[in-house]
Amino acid sequence: MISIHTRQLLSGLVLPVMVFLAVGVMLAGQIWSGRAIQLRMAAAREMGPVYQGLLFPQKQFYKWQLTLQGVGDLLAANARLRKENRQLAYWYGEAQTLRQENARLKAVLHWGAEDTRDYVSGWVVRDESGPYLRAVLLQVGDHQVQQGSLAVDAVGLVGRVSEVGAHVVRVLLIEDAASRIPVTLQNSGGDAMMIGDNTPYPRLMYYSQSLRPEEGEHIVTRGQTGLTGGVAVGHVHYLSPGQPVVVPDAALERLELVRIFDGDFMLEAPPSAGRVREKPPLLPDHHDGEAPSNWQNLRRFLPFSSLRNG
Incomplete structure (x- = not known):
């Protein structure tokens, strides 16, 4: 056991000894500079792996930090892109809707010259077509519409106004029995x-x-008092010899925007390329000289029947 006095003596000599060694190392480095450089390089070479091992956790932690930061940036960018994509999808839908509506409105405006007719446009708010009635209701607002006026869509005749209300009118379609x-x-x-x-x-x-x-053969309305003439109706098709019918140009099964014309003037129809159906109608055909059956004659007068192929 070292006594207390010895420990106190040694602790008092530590600082002078360390100062003496530091001065000695400095003097030796100045005297033998080449040897000192070799010793430092050898020590650095031997201690290099130790330094690498000590710095590895720090470098790895820094890489993980960069990775996590990149993942966070990607998540934020992904969320921003998703939001922008939703906004673009919304505006794309709005643009498509406006484009289709614009096309429908332009198609309806193809009827004749603007300064030669009076008309009211309205949207179909109700389809009243059924076994015994073929009609639609139009929203026309505060516009005045005369009973009996012709109604057309973008390509052809739809029907005539049968009843007039405060803000709506009923259009009786051309296929109705009345x-x-x-x-x-x-x-x-x-x-x-x-x-x-x-x-x-x-x-x-x-x-x-x-x-x-x-x-x-194509058919148009006949101009007379109270009836607008020259409106495209459709074309002729024979169900059987002596039984001609009209295949309408108007899309009566999917009416949306309808225009009502007032007056008894002649109206110029839109170009035939946009209103004549290219495909033949789906109607039963009969050979020349072959008379239709009694059932085929009877079903023409049934209000709940429809004409279809085969």
């Missing part, structure tokens, strides 16, 4: 009466026997 509209055959120039029968294809009746309707 519909009676005088028409003109464009090829032959003859007149006829288009009569609805609650089927998608109204009948042609009361035409001159010397000017029979031709297959595929």
Whole structure:
């Protein structure tokens, strides 16, 4: 055991000894500088792996910190892109809706010259088509509409105004059994009466026997007092010999925007490329000379029947 006095003596000699050694090392380095450099380099070489081992946790932690920071930035950027994508999808839908509505409005505006007619446009608010009634209700606001005025969509005749209310009007479609509209055959120039029968294809009746309707012949309304003339209606198709019907140009099964014309002036129809159906109608065909069956004749007068192929 070292005594207390010895420990006190040694503790008092530590500082002078350390100062003496430091001065000695400095003097030795100045005297033998080349040897000192070699010793320092050898010590650095031997201690290099130890330094690498001591710095490895710090370097790894720094890499993990950068990785976590990058992941956080990616999550924030992903959230921002998702929000922008939702906004773009919303505005894309709005743009598509406006584009379709603009196309429909432009198509309806193709009827004749603007300064030659009076018209009211309205959206279909209710479809009243059923087994015994083919009609739609239009929202026309405060506009005044006369009973009996013609209604058209973007391509052809829809029907006539049958009832007028405060803000809505009822349009009786051309396929309704109560519909009676005088028409003109464009090829032959003859007149006829288009009569609805609650089927998608109204009948042609009361035409001159010397000017029979031709297959595929186009039909327009006949201008007379209280009726706008020249409105495209459709084209002729024969269900069987002696039974001509009208295939409407208007899309009566999906009406949206309808225009109502007041007056008895002649109206210029839109170009035929946009209103004539390219595909043949889905109607039963009969060979020439073959008479239709009794059931086929009877179903023409049933209000709940429809004409379909096979």
